[in-house]
Amino acid sequence: MSTESICEEEVFRSVFIEQATPLRNFIYYKSGDLATAEDLVQDAFSKLWENCAKVPIEKAKSYLFTIANNLFLNKVNHRKVVLKFEQREQRRQDDQTPEYLLESKEFKQKLEQAISDLPEVQRIVFLMNRIDKKKYREIAEELNISVKAVEKRMHNALKELRKIHERV
């Protein structure tokens, strides 16, 4: 049992630095809207700060995710989700012919589309594992499901995504 309180600025700061990005990403995976995701993160952390005396530090992460999720459900966002990602590292520096670059750009777009089209539960698990680098056990805890359930969703996501290799 820790004796630190979220009401201490330094503690609040470190919770923010640790959780803001994965939380923002989580809402983004659900909504496809960065502005909404950013707003909800702000709102969730504001609520945490307002209620800092009532939330023990061990419960902070699940508190934040629950608040953000509830706020998201209230938003009634029925638009189709379209996710886009930034390209970080290039894979092979020596092989960057125009054809290769065009191909990989097209592949990326196809893949982004396929990911956006996944059922939400699969999409979220897949992205939490690949983008946020979370292990299945951590995802299971955060989503309140079993590890087996996480593995099933991950498997189904990959099974679906494999289809982009099919000849059109």
Place this chain on the structure above:
Amino acid sequence: MSDKDTIYARWLSGEISETELKELKASGEIDELQSIINAVDTWGLPKIDHDTAIEKILRQPKKPKASPKIIRLIWGTAAAASIFLALSIFTLFRNSNTVIRAEYAETRIYELPDGATVSMNDGSTIRYKRRSWNRERSIQLEGEATFDVPKGSPFIVNTSNGTVEVLGTSFNVRSWDGDIVVECYSGKVQVSRLGSSDIIEKDQAVRITDTGNSTRSSIVNSRPLWESGSSKFVDENLGSVFQELERQFDIEVKYPSNNRLFTGTFDHNDLNSALQQICVPMGLNYTINSPDKSVTITEK
């Protein structure tokens, strides 16, 4: 005992048996999966500016109800420019519209891709195509908004009651039912409706009705009054005044229909004062009903 319905997931986390691995390799499924994973593993999302965001939360006072809400990226302006650049490269919406809406009882400032800003009054909605923004700056407006526009390609605001076109200026467009009312704060603006058009300059305003009747006037304000918490009217239809009251306080108002015109102001901070500001000069009575806070207006 292997589970076929989790095999891909377990392959990814390295928790499959030798036999299962052999099977996957033989069937070629692994190559397809691997190419997908290799691609996704090089992706990321914009970085958050933690310090700015934290400061915002720690320093925020208790929020009053109808405070202006400024939508700005948490990530800070330098990062914001590169994010907009990144997003526009990835062409977020394939030729479809970006829709921004100010909810009732809130005002909102939004930044457009080229740095133009639009400040929206309650209940208003704008639509624009982000992808083609640099070629043509064209926005659909329902409601009321103020635009601050840097010079560049033509900037066009379309409403169901008329069109406003500018080349670098600051102006307010009010378009609810029937009339279009435009105030110009700097530069020059052309307002068109039903084949006729008016050009107004700084400190001028024009109202065009649905029959194409246009009236000009002078103004002394350099920003719309609704931005500083009050709504001002000159010879406005009483019904329109009550509709603005409904939007500002997020309530329902029942009023007798008449064609009287109202000239005056009401403030946004208190419903009682606002109702008095309208009703007293017009010789009307009002009642605020419980529990829904709807309002009924009657003639004296």
